[in-house]
Every structure is written in structure tokens, then in C-alpha cells.
Amino acid sequence: MSSSGQAPPRETSPAPASGSLPPVPAAASGGRFSINLRQSGIYIAFALIIVLFSVVTDGELLKPQNISNIIVQNSYILILAIGMILIIIAGHIDLSVGSVVALTGAIAAVLMVNMHVAWPLAIIITLVSGALIGAWQGYWVAYFGIPAFIVTLGGLLIFRALTLTVLGNQGIGPFPDEVRTLANGFTSSYLGNIGLGPLGGADLLTLLVGLAAVASIIGTQWRTRQGRIGYRQQVDALPLFILKIVAAVAVVMAVIIQLARFKNLPWVLVLLAVLVLAYTLLTNRAVFGRHIYAIGGNLNAASLSGIKVKSVTFWIFVNMGVLAALAGVIFAGRLNQAGPTAGTSFELDAIAAAFIGGAAVQGGVGKVIGAITGGLIMAVINNGMSLIGAPSERVLLIKGLVLLAAVAFDVWTKRRAGAST
Numbered sequence: 387m388s389s390s391g392q393a394p395p396r397e398t399s400p401a402p403a404s405g406s407l408p409p410v411p412a413a414a415s416g417g418r419f420s421i422n423l424r425q426s427g428i429y430i431a432f433a434l435i436i437v438l439f440s441v442v443t444d445g446e447l448l449k450p451q452n453i454s455n456i457i458v459q460n461s462y463i464l465i466l467a468i469g470m471i472l473i474i475i476a477g478h479i480d481l482s483v484g485s486v487v488a489l490t491g492a493i494a495a496v497l498m499v500n501m502h503v504a505w506p507l508a509i510i511i512t513l514v515s516g517a518l519i520g521a522w523q524g525y526w527v528a529y530f531g532i533p534a535f536i537v538t539l540g541g542l543l544i545f546r547a548l549t550l551t552v553l554g555n556q557g558i559g560p561f562p563d564e565v566r567t568l569a570n571g572f573t574s575s576y577l578g579n580i581g582l583g584p585l586g587g588a589d590l591l592t593l594l595v596g597l598a599a600v601a602s603i604i605g606t607q608w609r610t611r612q613g614r615i616g617y618r619q620q621v622d623a624l625p626l627f628i629l630k631i632v633a634a635v636a637v638v639m640a641v642i643i644q645l646a647r648f649k650n651l652p653w654v655l656v657l658l659a660v661l662v663l664a665y666t667l668l669t670n671r672a673v674f675g676r677h678i679y680a681i682g683g684n685l686n687a688a689s690l691s692g693i694k695v696k697s698v699t700f701w702i703f704v705n706m707g708v709l710a711a712l713a714g715v716i717f718a719g720r721l722n723q724a725g726p727t728a729g730t731s732f733e734l735d736a737i738a739a740a741f742i743g744g745a746a747v748q749g750g751v752g753k754v755i756g757a758i759t760g761g762l763i764m765a766v767i768n769n770g771m772s773l774i775g776a777p778s779e780r781v782l783l784i785k786g787l788v789l790l791a792a793v794a795f796d797v798w799t800k801r802r803a804g805a806s807t
Contacts, residue, residue, distance in 0.1 A: 426630075427795060428744050428756060432763050433633075439770030446773050447766070450648035453641060458570060458720070460765035461654040462487065462713035464758055466736035467743070468665050469709035471757035472702045474740050475669075477682040477749030478527065478534035480703070482541030483710045483736055487729035488549040490516050490714035495558035495724035498565070505562045513711045519545065520707020521700070528699035542733070550726050559723030569719030572649040573656070588646035595651060596642030599659075600635050607631055654716060658758075661709075665754045678702060682749030738785065739764055742792040763788065 439447045446452060466483050473480050490512050497508035519541075526537045560566075577594075579587040607627075614621050622630070645651055669675035677698050680688040689695050713732075718724040743760025745752035764785060771781045 428742065428759055428763075428792075429633075432759055432766075435763060435766055435770075439766060439773070443770060443773045447770055448640075448644065450644040452769065452773075453644045454648050454652060456762075456765050456769050457655050457658075458652050460761060460768075461569075461652075461658060462717045462720075463732065463735045463739065463765070464658055464761045465661065465709055465713040465716065466732060467739035467757040467761045468661055468754055469702075469706040470736040471740045471743070471745055471752045471754055472665075472669070472678055473534070473706055474737070474745045475682045475749055475752045476678050476699060476702055477685065478699070478702075479737065480523075480534065480538045480706050481733050482523065482538040482545055483706065483713075484729035484732035484734075485542045485545035485549065486516065486519055486707060486710035487714040487717055487732055488724075488726070489519070489545045489552065490711035491718035491724040491728050492549050492552040492558070492726075494565075494715050494718055495561070496552060498562055499558050499560070505564050509565075509715055512715055513708050516707040516709075516711025516714070517704050518707070519710075520704040523707070524700040524703030527703060528696040534703075549728075553724065553726050555726055557723045557725040559718075559721075561719050561722055565715065565719040566722055568653050568657070569716045571653050573651045573653060575650060582643070582647075585643065586647060588643060589650045590646075592642060592646035592650050596639055596646075599638055599642070603634055603638065604631060657716075662754055662758060669754055674698065674701075679750055682746075682751075684750070735761070735764060738789045741796075742789060744792075744796070746796055747793060760792075 493515050494508055494512040497503040498505055523537050523541050526532045527534045575589050577590040580590045582588050611621050677693045680693055681695055681698060739761035740757045742763055743756035767784055
């Protein structure tokens with residue numbers, strides 16, 4: 387304080403030129419080096435889990451064949467997690483997806499095997515069936531006002547009963563080769579192999595796809611950062627931003643190289659990549675995606691702002707039905723049979739993936755890539771525990787503790803943020 391009792395004048399920057407934005411503060415342009423645990427904690431935890439199981443399995447976890455197995459064996463859970471994260475962001479839950487997987491897989495089997503419908507048409511009919519199932523549940527939630535928990539709990543029982551009715555309590559198979567290839571197959575080596583020194587040979591096309599993915603990641607993240615700076619929003623410090631990009635690139639290329647050394651890209655991974663890209667753009671760029679966040683963040687405010695809450699809620703359940711049908715086809719194709727017990731507990735794995743991946747219990751928070759990461763964490767735990775010969779009850783125990791820890795971390799970070807304001 388000065389002797390007159392008045393605070394000394396604050397230094398101000400020169401006024402900006404007419405028509406231009408004021409200069410971006412140091413914090414917004416990357417002047418601070420700090421990590422947002424709520425956003426980055428899931429990826430740090432994923433890395434630590436991989437390191438842990440790599441050590442205890444003597445490197446078996448990261449072998450090319452095992453990485454491919456993790457992706458193929460858990461593809462249907464990852465597909466379900468994409469739809470589930472949208473449901474949870476909007477403040478709802480879907481307990482019926484496992485039964486929908488079983489029912490739509492049964493529908494696909496009856497069409498392809500018993501009725502000899504061409505597999506492309508059969509898949510389309512199956513996806514439409516999933517959409518109708520989602521519309522049925524979405525109507526009761528959105529327009530009739532019944533809580534999603536109750537509606538989908540009823541759906542869990544109804545669609546399981548319909549599965550048993552359609553299948554006659556027996557399995558139906560085998561599926562056409564094209565469907566099995568989609569679920570279990572790999573891309574062909576169109577460009578041949580290339581030597582990688584001590585790593586041996588690797589498929590050139592797979593490596594080029596990996597490099598294209600890396601270039602896309604770098605370009606997208608850089609444009610996002612520049613856009614936030616332009617709007618004077620907070621961004622990571624430049625060294626931290628570069629560190630995150632390098633880490634993401636290293637992980638992507640490590641996985642791609644291992645896949646290229648085994649049997650090239652699994653077709654189901656190509657499908658997953660398309661879905662992740664499409665739904666990331668939907669949630670981040672599309673108006674519909676922003677409406678989902680708004681509804682989950684504050685339902686009353688969303689209604690008052692003119693968002694068609696009922697319509698958005700209806701369509702996210704339709705979307706969940708379509709993705710569950712797609713997962714049903716993939717799962718049935720992988721087993722080469724549609725069975726009455728298919729999809730059991732899939733809804734729990736999908737919900738766990740969403741919450742472990744950073745979705746908030748109250749809604750309004752979550753990312754597609756976070757749900758995929760959560761699903762992969764569950765997959766690595768399953769696979770790693772299997773490699774070390776752990777009994778099934780121990781696997782369930784670890785998965786339950788991980789889920790509880792993820793939700794507890796979400797609650798803790800919110801309380802900490804509230805206490806600091």
C-alpha cells in the first residue's frame with residue numbers, strides 16, 4: 387500500500403489495435419506447466435497398468451499376437467462403450483445392452499443361417515432392428531417420463547426372453563465367411579512387408595495407416611490448441627502439450643508396429659477407428675453433441691435455452707440400439723454362433739468402461755476416447771490376469787476395485803475443485 391492508503395496503479399498492457407482481440411495472457415498461451423489430473427489421470431493410470439502387467443507377465447502382454455487378441459476379443463465392449471458414454475453424459479443409464487446384443491445376434495443368425503438372406507442385407511435389417519429397440523426404450527424415457535434405469539431394467543428381461551424365443555433356447559450357426567472375417571479377420575498385405583531390423587518384417591500398409599493416424603492426431607491437436615488460444619481459453623503449457631503429443635504418438639506407433647508384425651490390422655479395429663472418429667466429431671463439433679452435454683450438465687437450463695430435450699434423449703437411445711446391434715453381429719460372428727447366453731454382463735462392462743474413462747456420475751462430463759480408454763483398461767486387466775493364471779474371482783475383485791477407485795476419484799476432484807473456488 388502507498389502512504390496515501392491507495393493501492394499503487396497496476397501495470398496495463400497497451401490497448402490493442404481497433405478490431406483486434408486483446409493479447410492472450412501468459413496462462414492462456416501456455417505459460418504454466420501443470421497437469422489436470424481429472425483429464426489426464428485416466429491415461430496415466432492406463433500407462434501404469436500396462437507397465438505393471440508387462441513386468442508381471444515377463445513381456446507377454448505386449449507381444450504382437452496378444453495385443454491383437456486384446457483388441458479383437460474386446461471389440462464389442464468398446465463399441466458398446468461408445469454408445470453408453472453418450473447415454474451417461476445425458477444423465478441416463480442403459481442396463482439392457484447385453485440383452486440387445488443377444489437378441490440382435492439371434493436375429494442376424496436367423497436371417498443369415500436359417501433364411502439364407504444375403505449377409506449385407508441381413509446386417510442392415512439387424513441394425514434397423516436395433517434402432518427400433520432403441521426407439522422403443524427411448525420413447526418411454528423421453529416422452530413418457532419413466533426413468534431410464536427402470537425402462538432398461540425391464541428391457542434387460544424382455545429382450546433376453548425374446549432371445550430365447552427367437553433361438554428356441556439353442557445356438558444357431560455357422561455364419562458366412564464375410565461376417566467371421568469382420569469379427570476375427572485381418573486386412574490383406576496389399577503392399578508387402580518391410581524390414582524393421584531386429585523387430586523383423588512388418589506389413590507396409592499397416593505402418594502407413596499408423597503414420598496417417600499420427601499425422602491426424604498432431605494436426606487435430608494443434609488446430610484445437612490454436613483455436614482455444616484464439617478464443618483466449620486456457621491451454622496446456624507448450625512443453626506439456628508437446629509431451630502429451632509425443633506420448634500419444636509413441637503409443638499409437640508401438641501398437642501399430644506390433645500389429646504389423648503379426649497379421650496386419652484387424653478389420654474390427656478399422657471399424658472401431660471409424661466409429662471413434664465419427665463420434666468424437668459428433669460430441670465435439672456437432673450441435674447435437676453439444677446438446678447432449680447441456681442436458682446432462684443442467685437439464686432445466688437446457689430446456690429453457692430451447693434445446694429439444696425429449697428429442698435428443700430419444701435419439702441417443704436409438705443410437706445405443708444401433709451400436710448394440712452392431713456389437714451383436716460382431717460377437718456372434720466371432721463365436722460363429724448366436725447363443726441364448728450371449729451378451730451376459732456386457733452392460734456392466736460398458737458402464738464400467740464409461741465411468742473408468744472419466745464420465746461423471748451426475749452426467750454432463752465424458753469423452754468418447756475416455757470411454758475407449760476405460761474399456762481398454764478393463765481389457766488389459768482381464769488379459770493380464772489371465773496370463774498370470776489368476777482365478778476368475780480375483781479378476782472380478784480387481785475390476786470392481788478399479789471401478790470404485792475411478793468413481794471415487796471423480797467425486798474427490800469435484801470436491802477439491804469446489805473447495806478451491
